[in-house]
Amino acid sequence: MHLSQLLVITGFAHLVAEELRRDVCIVGGGASGTHAAVSLIDQNKTVIVIDREDRLGGNTHTWTDPHTGRLVDIGVVVFQPKQVVFDFFSKFDLPLLNLSSIQWNEPGQPANISQPAAIYNTLRIDTDFRDGSNVTRTAWPDVGAALGRMAEALAQYDYVLEGYELPDPVPEDLYMPFGAFVDKYNFSDAFPLVYQVSQGMGDLLHVPTIFAIKYFNLGDLQALSQGYLTHARGNNSDIYAKAGEFIGSENILFRSSVVATNRKNTTDGRLEFLISTRDEGLKLLSCKQAVLAVPPHLANLRGWDLTDEEHGVFSQYITSNGYWTGLVKGVGMNQTVSHYNAAGETPYNIPVLPALYALAPVGTIDDVWWIKFGANNPTLTDGQVQDYVVRQIQTLQRAVNAPVTEPEWLIFQSHTPFHLQASPQAIKNGFFRDLTALQGGLGGKMFYTGAAFHTHYSTYLWQYNRDVLIPKMSR
Ligand SMILES: Cc1cc2nc3c(=O)[nH]c(=O)nc-3n(C[C@H](O)[C@H](O)[C@H](O)COP(=O)(O)OP(=O)(O)OC[C@H]3O[C@@H](n4cnc5c(N)ncnc54)[C@H](O)[C@@H]3O)c2cc1C
Ligand SMILES: *[C@@H]1O[C@H](CO)[C@@H](O)[C@H](O)[C@H]1NC(C)=O
Ligand SMILES: *[C@@H]1O[C@H](CO)[C@@H](O)[C@H](O)[C@H]1NC(C)=O
Ligand SMILES: *[C@@H]1O[C@H](CO)[C@@H](O)[C@H](O)[C@H]1NC(C)=O
Ligand SMILES: *[C@@H]1O[C@H](CO)[C@@H](O)[C@H](O)[C@H]1NC(C)=O
Numbered sequence: 001m002h003l004s005q006l007l008v009i010t011g012f013a014h015l016v017a018e019e020l021r022r023d024v025c026i027v028g029g030g031a032s033g034t035h036a037a038v039s040l041i042d043q044n045k046t047v048i049v050i051d052r053e054d055r056l057g058g059n060t061h062t063w064t065d066p067h068t069g070r071l072v073d074i075g076v077v078v079f080q081p082k083q084v085v086f087d088f089f090s091k092f093d094l095p096l097l098n099l100s101s102i103q104w105n106e107p108g109q110p111a112n113i114s115q116p117a118a119i120y121n122t123l124r125i126d127t128d129f130r131d132g133s134n135v136t137r138t139a140w141p142d143v144g145a146a147l148g149r150m151a152e153a154l155a156q157y158d159y160v161l162e163g164y165e166l167p168d169p170v171p172e173d174l175y176m177p178f179g180a181f182v183d184k185y186n187f188s189d190a191f192p193l194v195y196q197v198s199q200g201m202g203d204l205l206h207v208p209t210i211f212a213i214k215y216f217n218l219g220d221l222q223a224l225s226q227g228y229l230t231h232a233r234g235n236n237s238d239i240y241a242k243a244g245e246f247i248g249s250e251n252i253l254f255r256s257s258v259v260a261t262n263r264k265n266t267t268d269g270r271l272e273f274l275i276s277t278r279d280e281g282l283k284l285l286s287c288k289q290a291v292l293a294v295p296p297h298l299a300n301l302r303g304w305d306l307t308d309e310e311h312g313v314f315s316q317y318i319t320s321n322g323y324w325t326g327l328v329k330g331v332g333m334n335q336t337v338s339h340y341n342a343a344g345e346t347p348y349n350i351p352v353l354p355a356l357y358a359l360a361p362v363g364t365i366d367d368v369w370w371i372k373f374g375a376n377n378p379t380l381t382d383g384q385v386q387d388y389v390v391r392q393i394q395t396l397q398r399a400v401n402a403p404v405t406e407p408e409w410l411i412f413q414s415h416t417p418f419h420l421q422a423s424p425q426a427i428k429n430g431f432f433r434d435l436t437a438l439q440g441g442l443g444g445k446m447f448y449t450g451a452a453f454h455t456h457y458s459t460y461l462w463q464y465n466r467d468v469l470i471p472k473m474s475r
């Protein structure tokens with residue numbers, strides 16, 4: 001049934017303020033949806049972007065200190081030096097900084113406030129956040145050689161950097177637990193480093209290998225030496241603000257969500273989306289094509305007229321991780337020292353989650369501290385996480401004989417559920433074949449992008465849009 005007919009029958013037609021017609025409807029204005037919108041406009045298509053927040057960028061979020069005007073990127077910080085990154089930044093005349101080409105402060109010295117907040121070196125102490133005790137880590141002396149062996153192992157599977165087009169049958173390496181893959185290819189000495197840069201991956205030793213090697217990937221092993229990039233003023237949200245101006249406010253619906261879709265049985269072949277907006281009531285969108293760019297777990301797709309194929313794939317997500325980020329003020333501990341969470345009894349001394357990954361000072365703003373909290377599942381509420389963070393900070397304060405305080409939240413953002421996962425058995429049985437086969441469904445009208453279709457990595461999502469999504473949509 002036509003959605004507009006449905007509205008007439010149900011008596012809701014008078015609530016729809018207007019019908020908006022575009023070439024492409026894009027649901028989700030994060031890293032992938034925003035970049036897709038810009039790319040489609042560059043192809044002379046008209047678009048409309050829907051996002052539940054009041055800004056574009058999703059996991060990219062820059063906080064501005066109201067007192068000093070200084071910035072902190074609490075979400076996405078780094079990009080790999082790939083052409084697509086240079087192109088996206090230069091399109092909006094935004095400056096990039098090469099993190100390997102600048103002078104970092106010596107640990108113990110103050111931060112350079114002219115540099116992005118992410119560039120601040122401290123001394124590091126490994127601490128068990130459960131009780132504040134020091135942890136003496138097992139020594140893993142051969143990191144360089146182990147990274148080399150890791151690069152060789154990953155090079156066999158370089159195609160995972162392009163998407164989820166896998167050989168059939170899927171190589172067992174790709175669905176074995178990542179810990180077993182590390183043992184098989186003998187790069188244990190690199191694992192603690194890989195763990196540290198794989199925040200948000202939850203139980204990294206046990207996730208299927210394909211997820212781990214797309215996240216901290218072959219390109220990272222090169223970027224470690226070639227230099228990562230960040231916005232030169234530490235203002236990564238700027239790219240999304242500029243992209244938003246380019247897309248045009250008349251083409252973005254903020255604080256909006258999908259109420260219902262009719263993509264299967266329309267009279268004129270166009271896809272219809274009934275959208276609830278906070279400020280302007282209901283709107284009916286009518287588009288020739290659509291892009292889904294939100295995490296596609298079933299709870300996030302209520303109201304969608306899912307096809308059997310979509311339902312068959314998205315219902316196979318069995319778990320996801322918890323990941324929260326933010327900043328607190330008023331910790332009162334030594335701002336030249338970062339405490340990294342660790343445990344004495346675990347393999348590789350990995351911390352026991354759910355927990356803070358570290359308690360680290362920002363350095364550029366007095367007594368402001370990074371909060372990055374991880375969990376192996378998405379079940380904690382935001383309030384529970386905030387309570388937990390404060391208790392862990394107080395545990396550390398007691399351990400270093402600092403006054404116990406009630407730190408103030410400057411900003412707090414949930415990224416949960418983060419990193420949707422299918423089971424090893426599902427991967428073996430062709431989960432990713434079925435996922436990628438969704439592209440171009442509904443007769444060449446329905447398309448998908450975002451972390452679930454590739455990986456949680458802006459650089460690679462933009463490459464996926466350029467190399468896979470946009471060409472498929474133009475066919
Ligand atoms: C703390 C943190 C640090 C990170 N650091 C880096 C980094 O340094 N470098 C890097 O490349 N990557 C980093 N990442 C990963 C990167 O941000 C993600 O991979 C990327 O944002 C995923 O893009 P996406 O478009 O799939 O999803 P998102 O960017 O999350 O976008 C999804 C969008 O959809 C909206 N949305 C969701 N559900 C709905 C709904 N039902 N209705 C309407 N709108 C909805 C959301 O508001 C959001 O704007 C980091 C992630 C986090 C959380
Ligand atoms: C498709 O729409 C037509 C009219 O718009 C309606 O008669 C028919 O029942 C619909 N079919 C399905 C499967 O919803
Ligand atoms: C978009 O339109 C411009 C101006 O008409 C034209 O020069 C350009 O080739 C078009 N691009 C595409 C991809 O069609
Ligand atoms: C970043 O700087 C390093 C050190 O100067 C240099 O080797 C590397 O080529 C630079 N990377 C880019 C992408 O310019
Ligand atoms: C601080 O950073 C700026 C910008 O990168 C640089 O020009 C300046 O030399 C740095 N100062 C110190 C003391 O390193």
Ligand SMILES: *[C@@H]1O[C@H](CO)[C@@H](O)[C@H](O)[C@H]1NC(C)=O
Pocket residue numbers: 125133134
């Ligand atoms: C923990 O380690 C730090 C840094 O090495 C040291 O200053 C502190 O005294 C240690 N604390 C305990 C309880 O051993």
Ligand SMILES: *[C@@H]1O[C@H](CO)[C@@H](O)[C@H](O)[C@H]1NC(C)=O
Pocket residue numbers: 142145186189
């Ligand atoms: C594994 O790596 C270590 C060095 O870390 C090396 O001594 C050992 O020979 C390697 N084992 C195999 C089977 O290659």
Ligand SMILES: *[C@@H]1O[C@H](CO)[C@@H](O)[C@H](O)[C@H]1NC(C)=O
Pocket residue numbers: 069071233235237238239241242
């Ligand atoms: C950061 O970017 C935002 C969005 O473009 C902009 O409004 C703000 O002025 C920028 N801040 C700085 C200090 O550059």
Ligand SMILES: *[C@@H]1O[C@H](CO)[C@@H](O)[C@H](O)[C@H]1NC(C)=O
Pocket residue numbers: 108123334335336337
């Ligand atoms: C902070 O830590 C540094 C490095 O351990 C130390 O030199 C300095 O004395 C400490 N400062 C205070 C106030 O304890």
